[in-house]
Amino acid sequence: xxxxxxxxGGAAWTNTxxxxxxxxxxxxxxxxxGSSFCVEPVxxxxxxxxxxxxxxxxxxxxxxxxxxxxxxxxxxxxxxKVFTDERYGTKPRTGQLKIRTDSGEEVIIGHMEWIDVDxxxxxxxxxxxxxxxxxxxPHAHVEVRLMNHLECRGGLKIVDPFGxxxxxxxxxxxxxxxxxxxxxxxxxxxxVTNSGSRSWPHLxxxxxxxxxxxxxxxxxxxxxxxTEERFELPQDVAPGEEAPVSVSVRSPPTGGAYVLRHRMVHxxxxxxxxxxxxxxxxxxxxxxxxxxxxxxxxxxxxxLGNGRAMAQIGPDAGEVSFITDTVxxxxxxxxxxxxxxxxxxxxxxxxxxxxxYTIAILFKPETTGGYVRVLDFKNGTVxxxxxxxxxxxxxYNKAPASGVSFADGSYHQAVVTxxxxxxxxxxxxxxxxxxxxxxxxxxxxxxxxxxRLFRDNETGGHSNEASAGNVARIRMYPHALTAAxxxxxxxxx
Numbered sequence: 243x244x245x246x247x248x249x250x251g252g253a254a255w256t257n258t259x260x261x262x263x264x265x266x267x268x269x270x271x272x273x274x275x276g277s278s279f280c281v282e283p284v285x286x287x288x289x290x291x292x293x294x295x296x297x298x299x300x301x302x303x304x305x306x307x308x309x310x311x312x313x314x315x316x317x318x319x320x321x322x323k324v325f326t327d328e329r330y331g332t333k334p335r336t337g338q339l340k341i342r343t344d345s346g347e348e349v350i351i352g353h354m355e356w357i358d359v360d361x362x363x364x365x366x367x368x369x370x371x372x373x374x375x376x377x378x379x380p381h382a383h384v385e386v387r388l389m390n391h392l393e394c395r396g397g398l399k400i401v402d403p404f405g406x407x408x409x410x411x412x413x414x415x416x417x418x419x420x421x422x423x424x425x426x427x428x429x430x431x432x433x434v435t436n437s438g439s440r441s442w443p444h445l446x447x448x449x450x451x452x453x454x455x456x457x458x459x460x461x462x463x464x465x466x467x468x469t470e471e472r473f474e475l476p477q478d479v480a481p482g483e484e485a486p487v488s489v490s491v492r493s494p495p496t497g498g499a500y501v502l503r504h505r506m507v508h509x510x511x512x513x514x515x516x517x518x519x520x521x522x523x524x525x526x527x528x529x530x531x532x533x534x535x536x537x538x539x540x541x542x543x544x545x546l547g548n549g550r551a552m553a554q555i556g557p558d559a560g561e562v563s564f565i566t567d568t569v570x571x572x573x574x575x576x577x578x579x580x581x582x583x584x585x586x587x588x589x590x591x592x593x594x595x596x597x598x599y600t601i602a603i604l605f606k607p608e609t610t611g612g613y614v615r616v617l618d619f620k621n622g623t624v625x626x627x628x629x630x631x632x633x634x635x636x637x638y639n640k641a642p643a644s645g646v647s648f649a650d651g652s653y654h655q656a657v658v659t660x661x662x663x664x665x666x667x668x669x670x671x672x673x674x675x676x677x678x679x680x681x682x683x684x685x686x687x688x689x690x691x692x693x694r695l696f697r698d699n700e701t702g703g704h705s706n707e708a709s710a711g712n713v714a715r716i717r718m719y720p721h722a723l724t725a726a727x728x729x730x731x732x733x734x735x
Contacts, residue, residue: 244311244367246300246408250374250382251307258301258381261402262294277539279387280394283572284523285499291572296400297350297385298408304380305355310369311384311407314343319361325352325383327375339372341365345389348398349407352383384408422493422524424730431486432504436479437516442506444475451475452487453507456500456522463513468494472507493524496730500524534592534718538577540564542585549592549718555622556583556697569604569653569714582708584615584697585716589688592718596688598662600719602731603695606653606712613638613707615698617658621690625703628658628668635668635675640685646670653714657731660686661722672729693718 246255264284265272270292277283281296318340325338339351339359355375359365374382386406387398422428432452436442442450451472458466471491479485494500505517534549536542542552554562560580567576579585593599607614610633617628629636634643635656648654648670657669664680680686695716698707723731 243407244309248368249309249311249384249408250300250302251309253302253306256301257298258379259295259299261296261298261404264292264294268292276400278394279398279400281400282523283574285572291574297352297383298403299381299383300374301379301381302374304374304376306374306380306382308351308354308371308374308382310341310365310367310371311351311403312341312343312347312349313366314341314347314349314364316340316359316361316363316365317342317348319357319359319363320354325350326377327353327355328377329375330355335360335372336375347389348387349403350383350385350387352385353377353381422522424493424524425495426524427490427492429488429490431488433484433486434475434479434506435484436481439481441481442475442479442508444478448509448511449475450479450506450508452489453503453505453513454489454491455503455505456494456524457503459501461503461517461519468496468500493522496524498524531719531721531723532717533720534587534716536716538564538713538715539575542577549587550590552585552587552716554579554583555586555694565712567606567712567714574714576712576714578712579696579710581710582697582706583710584618584695584708585713586621586692586694586697589691589693592693593688593720595662595720597660597664597686598721599688600657600659600717600721600723600728601693602655602657602715602717602719602728603713604653604655604715605696606651606714607648607709608651608711609709610648610650613704614709615696615707616656618694618697618699619686619688619690620699620702621692621694622697622700623690623702624699626685627699628656629707630709635670637666637668637676637678637686640666640678640680643675645675646673653712655731657723657728658686659722659728665722667722667725669725669728672731674725 270290273293273296276293276296283291284294285291318338320335320337321332322338323332327336330336335357339354339357341349353375354372357372359371384403386401386403388401389397453472455470456468460466473487473489475485500522502520502522503517506514534544535546537545562577562579564575565578589596610630614630619627629638630648631643633647636643654671659667666680666686667677668675698705
């Protein structure tokens, strides 16, 4: 690891484009390559789903000398179509410098006007490696990809260069979206400045403290707050003075879009007018326990790499296809399945116990009238299974539908669980639809070797009870989530 000061040889620098920054009006697909390395899309303030910046841009003067932030071997030294200096294109020894460390991580320094080292050279920490170039302004793009992340394509995951190869901490900054996990705790320092005319006391009933809250769009105190914590000043702060406040902030337990606010409060007197607001997205935690996660981004492959690719079943009305649709307020790619055309995947490697599982399906049926097959446990040989009936989720013929219903042409998340005691449960958008005990010991057990969705049974009862529709995501867990975990399960992305 190296400080940014040492990386740029003591030259003046600024963080011109932070990690996961999303330009408020730029091309939302510009950084989509990050999806190959587990970078998640975000929602801009204009409501458009966009791919965030997967590195940091260190703004420096053109030609500033750069020094190596890691030890390793050079695997690219210019002559590349990406991370170029806009003046030189793909010329050798300009543009992209990529270094692979001894432990397999990849570090990219982009937009260099000149690279001092060549492919195969071994570089050491602090070694001169070349000069900064330009691409929409002079800067060096720094990107870090860590290995052994099997959930990402190629096993590499993009992470924040700060704290991995660059040692200087980023200043607190409002205006770009950050990703948190539900219930995650982060520790950092906030530098506060007293710009008023009276001293801020750090002790007593009327002391001044820093409030940190997760809420929605309103800046009014206590309106739509999900969490709020307050942190002490280290000492009295006189007018014109600064003080670092150490905070330990925990995100909300439920996934979704929030605004993270930092604001000073004079206890029992007033809230300060100035505040720092940062749009953030909190990711629901239960996804971490998924065994398979099908996102249908132009692929039927499990994004976690544990399950096999899904396959189409039923030629009744054509082929499945990838289309663009609005899901949870965002434009994204989904899979369209025609009437009574379904999907299936073998149990191998996904559900070690075919009778213990959670399956979460985010989909939009074209119609909810009558019976509409959702989940089939017996590979198309019996009527038993999970259906929509009149828009409600039911298990035929054990548990009738109740609670939240599907609406025609709308996305909803259906979740079905079965635990080791045989308790079956169904949920729509986190709300219970039914809970039933499998008294036969076989209902709801995938005992034919396949998990089937959307196509009705071919034998053993009424057939062709199905609908066309779109599916945005299917997750499979080798255990039964609790009702609270289902309620916290992120519905959108």
